[in-house]
Amino acid sequence: MEPALSAFELARIQFAFTVSFHIIFPALSIGLASFITVLEWRWLKTGKAYYKDLCLFWSKIFAVAFGMGVVSGVVMSYQFGTNWAGFSKFAGPITGPLLAYEVMTAFFLEAGFLGIMLFGWKRVGPRAHFGATLLVAIGTLISTFWILASNSWMQTPQGFTIADGHVVPVDWFKIIFNPSFPYRLAHMTLAAFIVAALVVAAVGAWHLLKGRRDPAVKKMFSMALWLLLILTPIQALVGDQHGLNTREYQPAKIAAIEGLWETEQGGTALNLFGIPDMEAETTRYAVSIPHLGSLILTHSWDGEIRGLKEFPKEDRPDSTVVFWSFRIMAGLGVLMILMSALSWWLRRRGRLFDAKWFHRFVVAMGPTGFISLLTGWVTTEVGRQPWVVYGVMRTSHAVSPLTAQQVGISLMAFVVVYFLVFGTGVYYMLKLMKNGPALPPAGQEVEHDTPHDTNKRPKRQPMPAPKHLIDA
Numbered sequence: 001m002e003p004a005l006s007a008f009e010l011a012r013i014q015f016a017f018t019v020s021f022h023i024i025f026p027a028l029s030i031g032l033a034s035f036i037t038v039l040e041w042r043w044l045k046t047g048k049a050y051y052k053d054l055c056l057f058w059s060k061i062f063a064v065a066f067g068m069g070v071v072s073g074v075v076m077s078y079q080f081g082t083n084w085a086g087f088s089k090f091a092g093p094i095t096g097p098l099l100a101y102e103v104m105t106a107f108f109l110e111a112g113f114l115g116i117m118l119f120g121w122k123r124v125g126p127r128a129h130f131g132a133t134l135l136v137a138i139g140t141l142i143s144t145f146w147i148l149a150s151n152s153w154m155q156t157p158q159g160f161t162i163a164d165g166h167v168v169p170v171d172w173f174k175i176i177f178n179p180s181f182p183y184r185l186a187h188m189t190l191a192a193f194i195v196a197a198l199v200v201a202a203v204g205a206w207h208l209l210k211g212r213r214d215p216a217v218k219k220m221f222s223m224a225l226w227l228l229l230i231l232t233p234i235q236a237l238v239g240d241q242h243g244l245n246t247r248e249y250q251p252a253k254i255a256a257i258e259g260l261w262e263t264e265q266g267g268t269a270l271n272l273f274g275i276p277d278m279e280a281e282t283t284r285y286a287v288s289i290p291h292l293g294s295l296i297l298t299h300s301w302d303g304e305i306r307g308l309k310e311f312p313k314e315d316r317p318d319s320t321v322v323f324w325s326f327r328i329m330a331g332l333g334v335l336m337i338l339m340s341a342l343s344w345w346l347r348r349r350g351r352l353f354d355a356k357w358f359h360r361f362v363v364a365m366g367p368t369g370f371i372s373l374l375t376g377w378v379t380t381e382v383g384r385q386p387w388v389v390y391g392v393m394r395t396s397h398a399v400s401p402l403t404a405q406q407v408g409i410s411l412m413a414f415v416v417v418y419f420l421v422f423g424t425g426v427y428y429m430l431k432l433m434k435n436g437p438a439l440p441p442a443g444q445e446v447e448h449d450t451p452h453d454t455n456k457r458p459k460r461q462p463m464p465a466p467k468h469l470i471d472a
Contacts, residue, residue, distance in 0.1 A: 008399045010407040011083040014414060016381075018076045021418055023377060024370050025069030030144060030189070031196020032062040033137035036117075038223075040130050050216040050437070056121075057216075057437035058200070061429050063118055066110075068425045072418075083407065087388055087398035090166050094175055095150050102146035110139035141189065148188055152181040154389050155380070156249045167392075179249055183242040184380075190235045191376065193227065194336065195369035200224035202366025203433045205359040216437040218353055225343040225352075225362075232337045239333070240296070247297055247305065250390060253383035255308045256319040257326045258293060259283035263310060267302040268293035276319035281309060283319075317383045325378040332372040339365055 005013070036058050043051035077099070080088045088096075116124060116132035124132070159174030160167045169175060204221025247254045255261075259276040260268065261283065270292035274283040294303035308316050339361060346352045388395040 022072035030192035085400040098150040106143035198369040205362035229340040256317040267291040
């Protein structure tokens with residue numbers, strides 16, 4: 001009896017499972033690293049103690065997220081050799097150096113200064129400590145740069161030739177700065193900041209609902225909502241430009257996202273709702289708005305978008321999946337913009353810290369950044385199929401020569417270990433968030449603190465004059 005799933009299908013499930021766990025931790029740590037840097041800068045500038053309290057509080061959560069991101073990333077990279085040897089052999093001359101650059105420039109920087117950031121409060125001066133925190137934040141952004149360069153090259157490959165069954169780099173500038181890279185880098189970086197801001201805002205809202213009104217809780221809640229008010233509309237604009245780029249270089253992905261089968265002349269409708277049927281080549285129960293697809297995807301009233309029927313069946317992405325993953329991502333994005341607008345309205349009315357209905361809304365929105373991140377990743381990666389390197393190498397040619405039993409056993413092991421290890425880590429982070437930042441001393445709210453005052457030696461007091469001289 002043959003297994004229900006092939007080794008190829010199980011390998012895809014395993015990679016999707018491990019990368020889904022992995023992606024949420026770097027996204028949170030990228031956003032938190034920059035947030036902690038801003039908090040420490042404000043503490044050094046103002047001397048207000050609650051900024052330091054927030055630094056210490058969010059640094060604990062950052063450390064857990066960073067550690068789990070590193071561990072899950074290492075495990076995920078091993079799969080290139082175990083499950084995807086065909087891909088490693090073919091694309092290794094490009095993806096290998098790009099990932100090595102990430103380790104040499106970003107990971108070494110983060111690892112080198114992370115210890116000072118977390119444990120150096122009483123061991124180095126205030127400026128040195130802030131420098132370490134800043135360098136860790138820069139390291140997370142450099143890591144984003146190289147990872148997105150590698151993945152974007154797989155989406156829109158250029159700057160190479162093929163010889164002896166593998167790619168050969170020809171122009172590294174074109175490889176790194178491939179056509180989709182700027183849009184994907186901006187989109188992912190903004191997504192990381194939004195993920196972290198939603199978590200910070202949700203934690204602040206939780207403690208406001210529990211009755212805390214100290215400066216630390218108010219400040220992190222307010223700062224996160226200001227950031228979301230600025231970034232969510234920008235993210236929508238970046239997403240729009242990313243869509244235009246995708247339509248140019250991956251038209252089949254756009255057709256699958258829209259559930260569009262026929263190329264409509266004189267303007268394309270937008271399917272708001274529907275159930276794409278890959279076998280029948282139609283989108284059932286479609287609810288469409290005429291010309292809106294053209295306006296969004298071509299910025300013109302009668303712009304033409306190619307339908308899926310123009311592509312061979314074996315080259316079509318699974319429209320059923322990406323149609324809904326994209327709509328979940330976009331729908332949550334609209335809710336984020338709405339929440340940010342409501343925060344601005346309440347702030348203007350002086351009710352930001354008192355509107356409990358809004359605080360409940362913010363708590364509920366806390367996990368939506370991760371959901372949007374994952375559905376966006378599904379849209380991008382499933383929409384690229386059946387290619388692992390778009391238009392160059394099929395995913396089916398990238399898999400290692402393994403049996404379904406071998407991959408199935410490793411997949412089950414991954415599922416058990418990941419839920420135990422990372423489930424414990426997530427539980428610990430939630431426990432830290434529930435406890436919240438340190439409370440001010442009883443009966444007062446500490447407003448000022450000398451930066452790194454514990455490092456400074458107490459001033460030497462003048463020696464009193466001898467008593468006989470005083471008497472004289």
